[in-house]
Amino acid sequence: MNRVHLPRSLEGAWEILDRVPEARVYAGGTDLFVKLQGEARSRAVLVCLERIRELRGIRDAGKHVWIGACTPYTEILSDPSVQEHFPVLSDAIRKLGSPLIRNMGTMGGNICTASPAGDTLPPLYILEATLEIRSHSNTRRIPVQDFILGPGQARLEPGEILSGIEIQKGHPYPVHFYEKVGQRQALAIAVVSLAVMMRLSEAGDIEAIRMAFGSVAPTVVRPLPIETQLAGAPLDEKTLREAGAMLQAHLFPIDDIRASARYRRRVSANILQRLRLRGKASMKDSHRFGP
Amino acid sequence: MMASDSPLEIGSAFPRQDAVAKVLGREKFAADYYDQNPLWAGVKRAGIPHGRLKAIHTEAALTVPGVVCVLTHRDIRGSNRQGVVRKDQPVLVDSKVRHCGDPVALVVAETKEALERALRRIALDIKVLPAVSDILEALDAKSPRIHEDHENGNLLLHGTLEKGRVEQAFQECAHRVEAWFHLPWQEHAYLETEAGWAVLQKDGEVTLVASTQTPFRDRAEVADALGLDLHKVRIVAPFCGGAFGGKDGITVQSLLALAAIHCPGRAVKMWWDREESFIAGAKRHRAMIYYRAGATASGVLHALEAKLYYDTGAYDHLGGVVMALGLEHAGGPYRIPHSRIQAFSVYTNNPVSGAFRGFGVPQVNGALEQIMDMLAEAAGQAPVAFRRRHAVRRGDINAIGVTVQGSTGIQACLDTLVESASWKAMKAFKAREIPFKRRGVGIACVMHGMGYGPVVPDVAHAKIELQTSGQFCVFCGVVDMGQGNAATCLQIAGHILNQDMPRMALVLPDTQKTLPCGSSSASRTTYTYGNALIAAACALKKRILQYAGELWMVPDEKEVLLVPGAVRHLPSGREMALADLAKGLNPSERVATARFRAPVSREMPVKDPALRLHGIPHVIFSYGVHAAGVEVDTLTGQVQVKKYMAVSDCGRILNPQLIRQQIEGAIAQGIGYALQEAVIVERGVMKTKDFSTYILPCALDVPEMETAYVELEEDSGPFGMKGAGEVGMDGPLPAIGNAVADAIGARIFHYPLTPERVLAAMDPNEKTGQKG
Incomplete structure (x- = not known):
C-alpha cells in the first residue's frame, strides 16, 4: 500500500514536499501506476497534483498560450487556442492512448516521464515550448529540450514540480x-x-x-x-x-x-x-x- | 427482435438473458467472491525453465505475520499428477522443474500483502539443466529429456495419415508449390484471469468455485491428484469471464483444494494477476508447418503433403489432442486423391500450450489456405474458382480418406460469397489507388469438426424441472464461458414448452446439482447438451400434458396445450396455472432427465488406436469462407484490415444475435493472430509479460464485419444446428495472409505480419527470414 497525498493548493503541495522530499509526484497516474506495479510493491509516498487549481487550465496570454501541467489531455484537445495555433499538438494528443487515458493523463506527466516515445514531445520540441518549473521558493523557465535529459530523466530538483507549459503563438509555419x-x-x-x-x-x-x-x-x-x-x-x-x-x-x-x-x-x-x-x-x- | 415476455422461439434474435446482469456488474464470476473474508493462496513458481528440485526453504516465509501455512509436494497425499490424456503435470513440483511457471510451493495467508511477502521469502534450490526451447532441437536424440519416464523422449505424440500414392502423384503434377510456415503462440487474454475459491466444509466436502470449462473432469482430476474421495469434491462453475479453451484443464483448482484441506472452515481464494496468467496459463501452440501441394496440367488438385510440428511446452495438457485435430484438418474441405500428413507434438521447456479456440486447426488452416492460393496461382486459376472446383460435397471422400457426411455447406458458402454485394465491393475496394498504400483481397475456406471423435464418449445429461412457482428450471451442466449457450438452453426449453424468458430459470454447472455434461469445448457445447435438453424438455412436456389431461378427464393430451405460465384445454378454453399444476406432482414427477451421445464415424481411416483416442475422425463439420480486404502502408509496413466478410455453415441458426457475436469475436481474435499478437519466449523465458507488449487488437484495428450464413439443416443437430464457436477462428489468418500477398506481391511465412516483416517483404533487397 502507498500513502497518497491529494493537496488542493500549491501551499498544500509545498508542505508535503518539504516534509517528504523523496515523494513521487504525479497527476493522472497513467504512467506512474503502471511503473509502480513493476517495482515489487513500492511503498513510495505519492503526491497527486491533479486537484491543484493553479496547475490546471489553459490561458491565452496574447503572445503565448499557457497550459497547466495537470490539465487533462481531453481538455487540451477541446481548447480553441490550441486547435487554432498548434494543430500538430492536437494531432499528437488525438493519437495518444485511448479516450480513457486522455481523460486521466496530462501533458505535464508526459513531459516528466521523459520517455523518448512521449507522444506530445515531438510537437513541443518543434513548437519550442518553454516549461515553467516551480518550487516553494522559486519559479524558473526552461526550454523543453533542455529539460529532458534521457529516458526517465528530467532536470527537476527535489521539491520542484512542473507547473505549466508555455507555447508561443504566431509561428510562421502554417x-x-x-x-x-x-x-x-x-x-x-x-x-x-x-x-x-x-x-x-x-x-x-x-x-x-x-x-x-x-x-x-x-x-x-x-x-x-x-x-x-x-x-x-x-x-x-x-x-x-x-x-x-x-x-x-x-x-x-x-x-x-x-x-x-x-x-x-x-x-x-x-x-x-x-x-x-x-x-x-x-x-x-x-x-x-x-x- | 423478440420482446422479453413473448414465448421463446427458435430462430428469433434476442439478447442473451445474462447480458443485463453482466453489464450492470451483478453477475458473480469466480473471481468475485469475497463474502467470507477469505484467506489468500498463491504459489511460488520455479522461475527457471528446466532443472532438478533439490530443496525448498520455507522457514523464512513461515515467520511472516499472517502466514497460515506453506505447503509443498510433501503435503500431497494423492498422485500429485494432473492431465487430461497423459497425467504428466504435478500440482506442486516434486522432482523436476519443466518450465518457468511450474508451481513449487503453495502459501496461504490472511492478506494479499502477507502472501506476497511470504512468497518472496521462499528460496528454491534447483539444479539448473539445459533448457530445450526449439522444436526441432527438442526432437534431437541428444537433447535433454524433459520427461524421463516418457518412452518417446521429447516426442509427446506422433501421427501419420496417408491416402493414395503421394510420391508418384507429385511426379504426375505439372504445378507444385511448397513452403514452411511459422505460427506464433497466442495468449487467450481473457478479461477474467484464472481464479477461484474453495472451502473445506464440516462434513469433509471440499467446495470449489472456479473459473473453468470442465467442472466434472476437474472433480476427477482434483480428487486423483490430492487423494480425495471423488464425492467429497464439489465443483461449482459460474459464468467465465472469458476462457476460449484456456480454462479447459486445471488452473487453480488443485492448488485451491490443497489449500482448503489445510485450512478447515476457512474460504481460500486464489486469483492470478495478468503477469502470472502470462507465465503459467496455457497458450495456443506455436507451430512450424511444412506444406507441399501439386496440381495436374489441367489444374486439378492432385497431391498434398504436410508436416506439422506443435510445441506443447512442458506438459501434454491437451497437446496430443490438439495435434490430432490439426492432423485431421490438414487437408481442408477439399477432394485430394493423394495425401500424406504427419504431425508431431513436442515437449519443450517453454510455457504450456493447450486448448485455444480452433484447437490446432488455425495453425494448419493458416498454412493450407495459403498453399491453396499459391497452387491456384501456379495453375493459373483464381483463388475462388480453384476452391469451388475442389470443395467437398456430401458423399465425397475427403483429403484424409473419410466420407463426407452430415450437412456440408462449403460450396454453398463459396456461392454465397461470390454472389454477395460485399464481394463486389471488395473488388472495387482493391481497384482504388491511394498514395503510399497497396490494397489486396484474400479468401480462405474453413472447416471445423465437432465433438470428441470416435472413442471418448461425447455425452451430455440434461435435467429440467417444473418448479412449484410454475417456472421451468434448466440444470445446465455445461459451462457458459461467455459464448451464450446458457441463454440458448433456455431458448430451446422455452421453445418446446412455449414459455417466455421470465418463466425460465437456470442452474449453472455444479457437480452436486447438475448432471455430467462433458466440457464446454470442441464446438460441441450447445450441440450435445441441446440434444439432451430437447429430449428432457419433451419428456417433461408430455408428462405435464398427460397429467393435465387426466386431471380434466379428457380423452387424450392432444387437447391440452402449454401456454406461458399455464396449460389450456383447447376444446373448452379452460386453463390451469403451472404453479397449481406443479403442486399436484411429486418432486420426482416434476423432473425429467435425458442423455445424448453425439454420433461417431464408423469409418477407420486410421488404425492407430492412439490417434483414434485423440479424436480422429470426426463426423460432423461446420464450414465457412472468409474474405478480407487489406490496406498495406508502403512507408511503414502497417497492415489494416478494411473489409471483412465471413459466410458460415453452422447449420440452422437458433439465435442470430449469438452466432453473430461468435463469428465476429472469432474474426477479431483472428485479426490479432494474423497481425499483432505474439507471445515472445526466449530460451523458455517469457518476454511479453503483460498487455503493454502483448498487442491485442483494439476497436480501431477491427473493421465492420459482415457475416452471412447458409442455413443448411444438420439432421443430427438440435433444431438443425452445428457448432459455431471455433470455425470462425480458422479463417482470418489465411484470408489476411492471402490479402497481404495479393497487395504486395510477396508472401510472408512468419506470423504475425508485423509492420517490420511486411516492410521487409516489400523491399526487393531484403530476403532475410522470408523463406523459412
Whole structure:
C-alpha cells in the first residue's frame, strides 16, 4: 500500500514536499501506476497534483498560450487556442492512448516521464515550448529540450514540480503534420513518431521547416541541419529521400520488443515522404480559400 | 427482435438473458467472491525453465505475520499428477522443474500483502539443466529429456495419415508449390484471469468455485491428484469471464483444494494477476508447418503433403489432442486423391500450450489456405474458382480418406460469397489507388469438426424441472464461458414448452446439482447438451400434458396445450396455472432427465488406436469462407484490415444475435493472430509479460464485419444446428495472409505480419527470414 497525498493548493503541495522530499509526484497516474506495479510493491509516498487549481487550465496570454501541467489531455484537445495555433499538438494528443487515458493523463506527466516515445514531445520540441518549473521558493523557465535529459530523466530538483507549459503563438509555419507509427491503431506506444511544421512557397517548395522524431534515440531528435538544408528545396521525392539519408546520422534507436533499430531507422526516413501529401493538401486548401 | 415476455422461439434474435446482469456488474464470476473474508493462496513458481528440485526453504516465509501455512509436494497425499490424456503435470513440483511457471510451493495467508511477502521469502534450490526451447532441437536424440519416464523422449505424440500414392502423384503434377510456415503462440487474454475459491466444509466436502470449462473432469482430476474421495469434491462453475479453451484443464483448482484441506472452515481464494496468467496459463501452440501441394496440367488438385510440428511446452495438457485435430484438418474441405500428413507434438521447456479456440486447426488452416492460393496461382486459376472446383460435397471422400457426411455447406458458402454485394465491393475496394498504400483481397475456406471423435464418449445429461412457482428450471451442466449457450438452453426449453424468458430459470454447472455434461469445448457445447435438453424438455412436456389431461378427464393430451405460465384445454378454453399444476406432482414427477451421445464415424481411416483416442475422425463439420480486404502502408509496413466478410455453415441458426457475436469475436481474435499478437519466449523465458507488449487488437484495428450464413439443416443437430464457436477462428489468418500477398506481391511465412516483416517483404533487397 502507498500513502497518497491529494493537496488542493500549491501551499498544500509545498508542505508535503518539504516534509517528504523523496515523494513521487504525479497527476493522472497513467504512467506512474503502471511503473509502480513493476517495482515489487513500492511503498513510495505519492503526491497527486491533479486537484491543484493553479496547475490546471489553459490561458491565452496574447503572445503565448499557457497550459497547466495537470490539465487533462481531453481538455487540451477541446481548447480553441490550441486547435487554432498548434494543430500538430492536437494531432499528437488525438493519437495518444485511448479516450480513457486522455481523460486521466496530462501533458505535464508526459513531459516528466521523459520517455523518448512521449507522444506530445515531438510537437513541443518543434513548437519550442518553454516549461515553467516551480518550487516553494522559486519559479524558473526552461526550454523543453533542455529539460529532458534521457529516458526517465528530467532536470527537476527535489521539491520542484512542473507547473505549466508555455507555447508561443504566431509561428510562421502554417502546415502541420504528425504521424505516429505504433503497434495498433490506439493504445499504442510509438515505435517511431514524427512532428513537422512547415511553410511552403506558392510553387509548393519548402520555405522553412521544423521537424522532430520520437522513439529513435534516448530523447526526441530535432535534426536542425536537415531543417536548414531543406529550406528552399522542392517538396518532392528526391528531396525527402536525401533528407531521410542525412537523418540517419542523427538517430540512435534501440532494438526492443516492439521493433528493431533497423526498422525505426527505415521508417523514420520513409514517413518523411508523407509530407508530400500534406503539402498537396495544403496547396489545395490555399487555392480553395485563397483570393 | 423478440420482446422479453413473448414465448421463446427458435430462430428469433434476442439478447442473451445474462447480458443485463453482466453489464450492470451483478453477475458473480469466480473471481468475485469475497463474502467470507477469505484467506489468500498463491504459489511460488520455479522461475527457471528446466532443472532438478533439490530443496525448498520455507522457514523464512513461515515467520511472516499472517502466514497460515506453506505447503509443498510433501503435503500431497494423492498422485500429485494432473492431465487430461497423459497425467504428466504435478500440482506442486516434486522432482523436476519443466518450465518457468511450474508451481513449487503453495502459501496461504490472511492478506494479499502477507502472501506476497511470504512468497518472496521462499528460496528454491534447483539444479539448473539445459533448457530445450526449439522444436526441432527438442526432437534431437541428444537433447535433454524433459520427461524421463516418457518412452518417446521429447516426442509427446506422433501421427501419420496417408491416402493414395503421394510420391508418384507429385511426379504426375505439372504445378507444385511448397513452403514452411511459422505460427506464433497466442495468449487467450481473457478479461477474467484464472481464479477461484474453495472451502473445506464440516462434513469433509471440499467446495470449489472456479473459473473453468470442465467442472466434472476437474472433480476427477482434483480428487486423483490430492487423494480425495471423488464425492467429497464439489465443483461449482459460474459464468467465465472469458476462457476460449484456456480454462479447459486445471488452473487453480488443485492448488485451491490443497489449500482448503489445510485450512478447515476457512474460504481460500486464489486469483492470478495478468503477469502470472502470462507465465503459467496455457497458450495456443506455436507451430512450424511444412506444406507441399501439386496440381495436374489441367489444374486439378492432385497431391498434398504436410508436416506439422506443435510445441506443447512442458506438459501434454491437451497437446496430443490438439495435434490430432490439426492432423485431421490438414487437408481442408477439399477432394485430394493423394495425401500424406504427419504431425508431431513436442515437449519443450517453454510455457504450456493447450486448448485455444480452433484447437490446432488455425495453425494448419493458416498454412493450407495459403498453399491453396499459391497452387491456384501456379495453375493459373483464381483463388475462388480453384476452391469451388475442389470443395467437398456430401458423399465425397475427403483429403484424409473419410466420407463426407452430415450437412456440408462449403460450396454453398463459396456461392454465397461470390454472389454477395460485399464481394463486389471488395473488388472495387482493391481497384482504388491511394498514395503510399497497396490494397489486396484474400479468401480462405474453413472447416471445423465437432465433438470428441470416435472413442471418448461425447455425452451430455440434461435435467429440467417444473418448479412449484410454475417456472421451468434448466440444470445446465455445461459451462457458459461467455459464448451464450446458457441463454440458448433456455431458448430451446422455452421453445418446446412455449414459455417466455421470465418463466425460465437456470442452474449453472455444479457437480452436486447438475448432471455430467462433458466440457464446454470442441464446438460441441450447445450441440450435445441441446440434444439432451430437447429430449428432457419433451419428456417433461408430455408428462405435464398427460397429467393435465387426466386431471380434466379428457380423452387424450392432444387437447391440452402449454401456454406461458399455464396449460389450456383447447376444446373448452379452460386453463390451469403451472404453479397449481406443479403442486399436484411429486418432486420426482416434476423432473425429467435425458442423455445424448453425439454420433461417431464408423469409418477407420486410421488404425492407430492412439490417434483414434485423440479424436480422429470426426463426423460432423461446420464450414465457412472468409474474405478480407487489406490496406498495406508502403512507408511503414502497417497492415489494416478494411473489409471483412465471413459466410458460415453452422447449420440452422437458433439465435442470430449469438452466432453473430461468435463469428465476429472469432474474426477479431483472428485479426490479432494474423497481425499483432505474439507471445515472445526466449530460451523458455517469457518476454511479453503483460498487455503493454502483448498487442491485442483494439476497436480501431477491427473493421465492420459482415457475416452471412447458409442455413443448411444438420439432421443430427438440435433444431438443425452445428457448432459455431471455433470455425470462425480458422479463417482470418489465411484470408489476411492471402490479402497481404495479393497487395504486395510477396508472401510472408512468419506470423504475425508485423509492420517490420511486411516492410521487409516489400523491399526487393531484403530476403532475410522470408523463406523459412
